[in-house]
Amino acid sequence: MRKILSGIAIGALLSLLRAPLGIEFLQWPAVDARTAYGYRALALGLAACALWGARVRSLSTLWLVAITVGYALHGLVLANLWSPSGHLSLWITGLAASAAVILARPARRDPAAAADEAIETTPFLAMIGIAIAAAGVAISVEASARHVRLFGAGLAQDDSLFGTVLLLGIVIGSAAFGWVARAPKSRGLAVPIALSAAAAGGYAALRVITSAATTRGLDQYLRAYGLDTSLHGTLVYDALMSASCFVVPALFIGAALAGVRSREELFSMLLGAAIGLFVVPSLFDVNAATADTDKILFSAQLIPLALLIAVSGAVLAILAVSVRGTVARWTGVACALAPCALLFVFTVRPQFVLSPWHNRLVMPFLARDTPEGFLTVEPSRGGVNVATLDRRVLTPGTDAVEADALRLMLAIETLPPARRMKGAIRVLLIGQLTPPRAIVLGDSNATRIDRSAAWWPSMAAIEQQMFASTPLPDGEILAPAEARRRIERGDYDLVVVPSVAGDAPVPTSLRAPEKTVVVAWLDCDEPLPRQSIGERVILSANGLDDPCLGVTLHAFTDGSSLRMLAAGESHAAPMPLRRLMLRTFDRQCEGRAAAAERLHDAARGGPDEDLTAGLAIFYRAQVHSSPYESTADQVELPLEALDHFERSALARSPDVFERRLWEKLGRVLVGKRWIEEIYRYVEPVAQRHAPWPMLEHVLARADIEALEPESAIARLTKLTELEPGRFEHWYFLAEALLQAKRERDAADGYKRALALQPDNTGVKRKLAVLLVQLGDSEGARIAEELLIEDPDDAELLELLGRDTSDGNPPDGDPHEH
Amino acid sequence: MKLSFVAVSMSVAVLAFAGGEVTAQIERLDLARMLAKSDNSLIGTIVGKDVIRIDHPVDGPELYFTTLTVQGTSLKDGKALTVDITFPGGFIDNENGVYNSEAPSADDIKTGNRVVVFYKWSENMGGDLAANALYASHGGIYRTFDNRKDVVVQGRGEGYATSANVSLTQLKQDVQRLAKK
Numbered sequence: 001m002r003k004i005l006s007g008i009a010i011g012a013l014l015s016l017l018r019a020p021l022g023i024e025f026l027q028w029p030a031v032d033a034r035t036a037y038g039y040r041a042l043a044l045g046l047a048a049c050a051l052w053g054a055r056v057r058s059l060s061t062l063w064l065v066a067i068t069v070g071y072a073l074h075g076l077v078l079a080n081l082w083s084p085s086g087h088l089s090l091w092i093t094g095l096a097a098s099a100a101v102i103l104a105r106p107a108r109r110d111p112a113a114a115a116d117e118a119i120e121t122t123p124f125l126a127m128i129g130i131a132i133a134a135a136g137v138a139i140s141v142e143a144s145a146r147h148v149r150l151f152g153a154g155l156a157q158d159d160s161l162f163g164t165v166l167l168l169g170i171v172i173g174s175a176a177f178g179w180v181a182r183a184p185k186s187r188g189l190a191v192p193i194a195l196s197a198a199a200a201g202g203y204a205a206l207r208v209i210t211s212a213a214t215t216r217g218l219d220q221y222l223r224a225y226g227l228d229t230s231l232h233g234t235l236v237y238d239a240l241m242s243a244s245c246f247v248v249p250a251l252f253i254g255a256a257l258a259g260v261r262s263r264e265e266l267f268s269m270l271l272g273a274a275i276g277l278f279v280v281p282s283l284f285d286v287n288a289a290t291a292d293t294d295k296i297l298f299s300a301q302l303i304p305l306a307l308l309i310a311v312s313g314a315v316l317a318i319l320a321v322s323v324r325g326t327v328a329r330w331t332g333v334a335c336a337l338a339p340c341a342l343l344f345v346f347t348v349r350p351q352f353v354l355s356p357w358h359n360r361l362v363m364p365f366l367a368r369d370t371p372e373g374f375l376t377v378e379p380s381r382g383g384v385n386v387a388t389l390d391r392r393v394l395t396p397g398t399d400a401v402e403a404d405a406l407r408l409m410l411a412i413e414t415l416p417p418a419r420r421m422k423g424a425i426r427v428l429l430i431g432q433l434t435p436p437r438a439i440v441l442g443d444s445n446a447t448r449i450d451r452s453a454a455w456w457p458s459m460a461a462i463e464q465q466m467f468a469s470t471p472l473p474d475g476e477i478l479a480p481a482e483a484r485r486r487i488e489r490g491d492y493d494l495v496v497v498p499s500v501a502g503d504a505p506v507p508t509s510l511r512a513p514e515k516t517v518v519v520a521w522l523d524c525d526e527p528l529p530r531q532s533i534g535e536r537v538i539l540s541a542n543g544l545d546d547p548c549l550g551v552t553l554h555a556f557t558d559g560s561s562l563r564m565l566a567a568g569e570s571h572a573a574p575m576p577l578r579r580l581m582l583r584t585f586d587r588q589c590e591g592r593a594a595a596a597e598r599l600h601d602a603a604r605g606g607p608d609e610d611l612t613a614g615l616a617i618f619y620r621a622q623v624h625s626s627p628y629e630s631t632a633d634q635v636e637l638p639l640e641a642l643d644h645f646e647r648s649a650l651a652r653s654p655d656v657f658e659r660r661l662w663e664k665l666g667r668v669l670v671g672k673r674w675i676e677e678i679y680r681y682v683e684p685v686a687q688r689h690a691p692w693p694m695l696e697h698v699l700a701r702a703d704i705e706a707l708e709p710e711s712a713i714a715r716l717t718k719l720t721e722l723e724p725g726r727f728e729h730w731y732f733l734a735e736a737l738l739q740a741k742r743e744r745d746a747a748d749g750y751k752r753a754l755a756l757q758p759d760n761t762g763v764k765r766k767l768a769v770l771l772v773q774l775g776d777s778e779g780a781r782i783a784e785e786l787l788i789e790d791p792d793d794a795e796l797l798e799l800l801g802r803d804t805s806d807g808n809p810p811d812g813d814p815h816e817h
Numbered sequence: 818m819k820l821s822f823v824a825v826s827m828s829v830a831v832l833a834f835a836g837g838e839v840t841a842q843i844e845r846l847d848l849a850r851m852l853a854k855s856d857n858s859l860i861g862t863i864v865g866k867d868v869i870r871i872d873h874p875v876d877g878p879e880l881y882f883t884t885l886t887v888q889g890t891s892l893k894d895g896k897a898l899t900v901d902i903t904f905p906g907g908f909i910d911n912e913n914g915v916y917n918s919e920a921p922s923a924d925d926i927k928t929g930n931r932v933v934v935f936y937k938w939s940e941n942m943g944g945d946l947a948a949n950a951l952y953a954s955h956g957g958i959y960r961t962f963d964n965r966k967d968v969v970v971q972g973r974g975e976g977y978a979t980s981a982n983v984s985l986t987q988l989k990q991d992v993q994r995l996a997k998k
Contacts, residue, residue, distance in 0.1 A: 624911075627916060628917070628918040628919075629922045629923070633923065633924050675969075705982055706982075707969055707983075
């Protein structure tokens, strides 16, 4: 029983000692590699010391099962309930778990075992050899794991599952091959040989990674197991991908652990693995120093290096064994060296795992492995370049640029008015600077923009790709330590942390002098942190898209136009295992709904109750829609949510958030063609807060749908006076006039619209048809112009009284496709 | 045949069922053509919805079809009717089903919606399913709403049976006039 408890404690220790996002203020968007790898190495090191202290001299399969259970229990079940959030709590947790292992050791020593142990002591040189071999294995497994991580959703729960699968593989390896390693003839040889083979297992992982790194390859690979790419980031998908990559190394590691016969061997193996893990980030330091792409080291290229290290260690360990004869030792050396053949057979090339689950080819402008992970700059769907780190999008893509800009503007709003008016605002951006971000901050009178984050050594290269010939704003790229120093010195008016998709950072690390305002944005797609996020937060969304909460420090919020809401208390944390059962879209909806429900709970009885209730109902109602539906049709719009939004809007003057919300609702209602709902919900709000041009436009569109053109004409005429530069007003005014059979006026409306968008072929065509019908010769002239662009336009040819080129009528028989 | 850019962009993509074979076609329609090609049309309320799965030895596995039960009156003669109308696609539950690019949107087929539908009997919609097929899939169903004077049928643009919004009274008159021809 004590053995099981100790094993569970070690497993939990391995899961607990992971540095969370936001462990330090400067590590909100990503954790510094040395911190991340340092704590994982510390976990292995503490496990080595604890097992040494507990006088454990071998890890039986039962031990390994207990370790796996402990790891999975925390990582997949309890992680969202409690995990260490700072350096102190990580150290205390590590030491407490180690102490628990030592204290749980058998109280009385078995005399026979003690005697056996005395015989089984390992020579020091062999210990060194095993430690080196284990370091090689750790590097090899980590090299594979860095690729496996790219196949997942980039969340801590994915990492937990990958780790659990690796441990399960080790358990199976121990159970299946342990007898070979424990056989008397394997004494002194099994552990080094198995370690050497485990390091070579990276080659097997690479084969899987290579075949699954393309969209077609991944699809075929998944289909062979009855899965598909829509399951990306879910339990079965993650389990399959990690099992495929880890199976070979895990089986050999299991065999090696089963072959351990002394405390020294076990200690040196775990300590060696810890050291191997610890040095991984240093291996990528070369990448930051070079701009030469040929000299960049990629994760895949660590595998041959790791194999060489492991083989060297294994050979040293075997040669140092004193209990075996010469023949046995040299046979062992030959076996340990055998995997080196792979170095000559296979040429290892960099493997780019670029979201192959997307049905889109990603062509990055920049792709390099950094200590923090795989970094790219690539075009997003829509064309805007984005930076990614381990496939987490660090900067907004085309769809999210507007929401990101809004958040930056809201952050500026948190400065005291006097400071804003003064101008020359000094900003520290903890994240990646992009051209849109530079423009927004520049337009807000930010004259200096320093930036820092965990990937700061690569920032210059990213900015080079992002900005190209666009001049960079004044400011520097800072190492986190320097940025911290400047924050403490009060160099900044505003420190802003843009939101990054993925796990929520720990919010407790926000710290700055009183005169520095801090705004850190939390994405709502994943569960909000358990820790307090302050009493009030800024709510921001682009309508209803990209909802984010702004955690603030020293912010000025009195009388500002910000929507500040009570932050509320953390809800029951969803179990990672349950979240892994959900597809990405469902996880996103659940995260947003949970955040809105938390805000709603905090807003009960207050002025924000209706708004937050509407948001909670709205986000909870979203379901996966047909990809063939229009964008508006893909939005679920429960009437109950609209009731709440309407009550909220009628109760007080709308702020920036509510204005965008209603404009989004208007666009969705028009897109859905829910005419009755437009009159029911939009009309009262538009009347209460008139003039609201966007909502008036929505009502005019509804009038056209309702065959009430006169009402639409009245609304749109006013709108064209109010906003003469808006194409949409003129175009729909023309449509309404046409519906009212005022063709001449409609033609004038089309002309005004065309003046604003001279290249709009659709309007030009409508105008041409209308003018020809009115007998205006200008119509024929415009039609001729259009025919130059499209000589086969059958309708225009018919309009001009010409035959269509193929002899068929313009709207002829069914056309097979 | 070549269709112009506008014609193509505004054409209705439909699944037409000819003989026993399912053939995907783009078909440009207007009300007259729709009435000529369909068996009947009705204005009514969607009172039921059901999705079935067929695994067929020839047509293949996992064929999903959605059947709407529409209760209303014929546009041609005003007779009361309750008709089951089927189209390809749909989901039995969250995991089992298929999205069909030509299927009506979820908003179009909500239970309780008052719609105008055009349908035609098909001996084999695929997987040996004989049913009243929603003619031209999403091009065969039109939502309605009340304006201040009448019921408005929402048109779908050029190339559809009802291209622009029209009052139900007007549509009925048009249908009855065309039916007499």
